Structures are given as C-alpha cells and as structure tokens.
C-alpha cells in the first residue's frame with residue numbers, strides 16, 4: 001500500500017500532511033514541490049523525492065514490524081548511507097543572518113535538559129529538545145507518525161532523521177522569525193546521518209556541549225525521573241536499550257565533532273550548580289556567551 005507508481009506526479013511530499021497543524025509541513029523549505037515522470041514540472045528541484053521514499057519506506061516497515069512482533073523496525077534503506085540533500089537554510093537569501101547552534105549531547109539522564117534550562121534563563125538561548133519535539137508530535141491528534149515515534153522512543157531507537165530534522169527546522173524558523181538567533185539543540189544529533197544532514201540543510205553547529213556521565217549515575221537519575229515524568233521510556237527495559245543506542249550510535253557523533261575540536265566535555269556527576277559553573281566557564285572560553 002505504500003508503493004509509488006512510476007510517473008505519478010507528486011504535488012506534496014508525504015511529510016506535509018503530518019499532524020493537525022502540519023508541523024512537519026515543508027512550508028519553510030524552498031523547492032519543496034516536485035514532480036516525476038511525464039507531466040512533471042520540468043526543471044523543478046526534486047529534493048523531496050529521496051526523502052519521501054525513505055520516509056515512506058521507514059513508515060511502511062515500522063508498521064509491518066509493529067504488527068509482526070518478531071523483530072525491531074529497521075528501515076529498508078540504511079539511513080547512515082543517505083543524507084538529505086540541500087544547502088544550509090541559515091544563512092541564505094531567505095534567512096540572511098547566520099544562527100548560532102550549540103548541540104547538547106550526553107547519555108540519557110546526563111542532565112542535558114536541566115543545564116539547558118539554566119542557560120535559557122541566564123543567557124536567553126532558545127532551547128530545542130529533539131526528544132520534546134518528537135513527544136509533542138507524537139501526541140498531536142492526527143499525526144500520521146505518532147505510532148512510529150512512540151515505537152522508536154519506547155525501543156530507545158533513533159527516529160528516522162527526516163522527521164526530527166523537519167521538526168527542528170520548523171521550530172528554528174519560527175524562532176528566527178521572532179528575532180532569535182541562539183539555539184541549544186538538546187539531544188541531537190544522535191546519529192551520524194542526522195549530524196551530516198542538519199549541517200548540510202539547516203546550519204553548522206558551532207560547538208558541542210557533551211556531558212560525560214557514568215551509566216550507573218544516569219540509571220539512578222532516570223529511574224527517579226520515571227516516578228514522575230510519565231515518559232514511556234523511563235523504565236529499566238527502555239533505559240537499557242537507550243544506553244546501548246547511545247554507545248553504539250551516538251558516541252560516534254561526539255567523536256566526529258571532537259575530531260573537529262568542537263566538543264567541550266563537562267563532568268555531569270556533580271551538583272547541578274557546579275556542573276552549570278563548568279558549562280558557563282567553558283562557554284565563555286569559547287566565546288559562546
């Protein structure tokens with residue numbers, strides 16, 4: 001049912017219909033519309049075709065796997081081998097000013113959200129948590145990717161990049177239009193394909209703030225958070241899976257940026273205010289604040 005007929009003329013990408021408020025709509029993306037085959041619009045860019053096919057493949061396979069509980073959902077196309085094509089949105093003709101993006105990484109429960117809140121209060125950053133954006137999209141009535149997101153989060157897996165990147169893009173554009181230029185992008189990129197695509201199509205990351213944290217500390221914090229968070233992944237089973245994903249999939253991203261000398265490492269295993277003091281002094285040293 002997800003097959004695409006050759007020659008079909010696309011007037012909108014799949015992502016456009018996601019969510020009641022079209023959160024994942026491609027409004028903000030120039031050259032969003034495209035066509036294929038006979039009757040297509042000649043020279044129009046075809047940027048969304050691979051993206052759409054990948055998205056459709058991921059959704060189809062996920063639904064299949066959710067109904068056949070024998071194996072985890074794995075996209076039929078290896079996402080690490082495909083990156084979204086395009087040029088950065090910031091700066092560009094439409095959005096002439098560059099934005100400052102700091103990626104905030106660290107294992108689940110390392111304190112990313114806690115420290116971001118403090119930075120927002122003191123230094124007027126916009127805090128965009130990829131996990132929060134996904135949870136919001138998941139609970140948006142009518143979201144066609146709600147079940148898929150739910151499944152990936154419970155399993156501690158990384159949601160296909162085009163969904164998360166589109167959510168981030170929309171949120172950043174909204175904030176840019178309000179005059180904001182400084183962003184803490186929390187819990188993203190968690191996978192190499194996301195890192196490459198985001199920097200190619202949205203903006204480069206100026207710095208990565210990485211919280212080093214022993215697993216045992218994160219485990220205790222997450223179990224504690226789980227008593228009140230209401231999150232479907234703050235339980236022992238999901239936490240173990242998230243740790244595995246973090247080590248196997250997300251640490252290579254930290255290493256990738258570390259090779260570019262963009263990573264500042266902060267020990268998470270101190271009281272909140274002490275961790276924050278380290279963060280602030282590192283940011284000052286790097287001229288981020």
Ligand SMILES: Nc1ncnc2c1ncn2[C@@H]1O[C@H](COP(=O)(O)OP(=O)(O)O)[C@@H](O)[C@H]1O
Nearest residue numbers: 108109110111112113114221225268270271272
């Ligand atoms: N330095 C710290 N010491 C003790 N508890 C902390 C510290 N930082 C965060 N926490 C607590 O640990 C839990 C996870 O923190 P959070 O900021 O939500 O992590 P993350 O965003 O990395 O998942 C929360 O309940 C938070 O209150």
Ligand SMILES: O=c1ccn([C@@H]2O[C@H](COP(=O)(O)OP(=O)(O)O)[C@@H](O)[C@H]2O)c(=O)[nH]1
Nearest residue numbers: 108109130131152153156157158159187188
């Ligand atoms: O770029 C992202 C960020 C988050 N997630 C999913 O959202 C979950 C929760 O992420 P969040 O950053 O909210 O929580 P953390 O695990 O850091 O506590 C992750 O385990 C992933 O399943 C994702 O797929 N892509």
